[in-house]
Amino acid sequence: MKLAKVGARMAIFNLMLWLSFGFASAETNHHATHKPEHDMPKMSLMKRMALDLPPAAQEGLKLTMREHLEAIDAIVAALAREDFAKAATLANEELGFPKHHVAMQREPGAKFPRAYHDLAMAHHQAAEALGAAIPTKDLKQILPHLEQTIHACVKCHQAFRLPD
Ligand code: HEC
Incomplete structure (x- = not known):
């Protein structure tokens, strides 16, 4: 498989993870002082129906x-x-x-x-x-x-x- 194609697939996979799980990694950074501009959802804490x-x-x-x-x-x-x-x-x-x-x-x-x-x-x-x-x-x-x-x-x- 061509490298560009692998790269594109990885990009899609990453976006898919992001869409599926939200910004779960943001939660692990408890010491972050940076307040994101976009209201970051905490997908893993959410109760989904x-x-x-x-x-x-x-x-x-x-x-x-x-x-x-x-x-x-x-x-x-x-x-x-x-x-x-x-x-x-x-x-x-x-x-x-x-x-x-x-x-x-x-x-x-x-x-x-x-x-x-x-x-x-x-x-x-x-x-x-x-x-x-x-x-x-x-x-x-x-x-x-x-x-x-x-x-x-x-x-x-x-x-x-x-x-x-
Ligand atoms: C009206 C509701 C709704 C909308 C709008 C929606 N989705 Fe989904 N999507 C779902 C549900 C429900 C699931 C299953 C998620 C789960 O069980 O965790 C899902 C799962 C997925 C999956 C995983 C598919 C798989 O094979 O497991 C992807 C990728 C995805 N959505 C992409 C998108 C994208 C991109 C958009 C917008 C362009 C979108 N969805 C809009 C409801 C929606």
């Missing part, structure tokens, strides 16, 4: 999630090479409302709590707002929407998990 999903729906949800992470990766890569058209299409199609229908088809028999549904909708909405901002080609306008799109992922991960 376990979703009640049949096994097939759990697998379907995880597949969708891995695609979400790949979409974020591809969006950032497209922005970095200033391929704004590609980045906008990815934001709209891979993370926007069209993806919701794909996700639902993969989760047969799933009944989600209202709060989960609301977080999912907020995530699609943030992605479509990102898709609408990207054609400005102005990173000052795009980056806050990228942050909000990623933040919508984190917010749901802080509140819900799959059953044991």
Whole structure:
């Protein structure tokens, strides 16, 4: 495997860890005087609600999630090479409302709590707002929407998990 590819995979894996576990390492540094600007979540201390999903729906949800992470990766890569058209299409199609229908088809028999549904909708909405901002080609306008799109992922991960 080419080195660049290994590097990219490591980067995705690191982001995945970060998304899944939050900033758990920040907690071990009790002597830190630095107060982070962004309100750091303490994911490992959070009580997350376990979703009640049949096994097939759990697998379907995880597949969708891995695609979400790949979409974020591809969006950032497209922005970095200033391929704004590609980045906008990815934001709209891979993370926007069209993806919701794909996700639902993969989760047969799933009944989600209202709060989960609301977080999912907020995530699609943030992605479509990102898709609408990207054609400005102005990173000052795009980056806050990228942050909000990623933040919508984190917010749901802080509140819900799959059953044991
Ligand atoms: C509405 C809720 C929700 C949103 C929004 C959401 N996720 Fe998830 N995601 C989950 C849940 C629940 C799990 C299972 C986590 C667990 O059991 O610890 C999960 C797991 C994952 C996993 C692990 C998949 C695996 O194979 O184990 C990744 C990666 C992931 N999400 C990425 C993302 C990314 C990237 C976004 C945003 C673009 C996102 N998620 C948005 C609910 C959400």
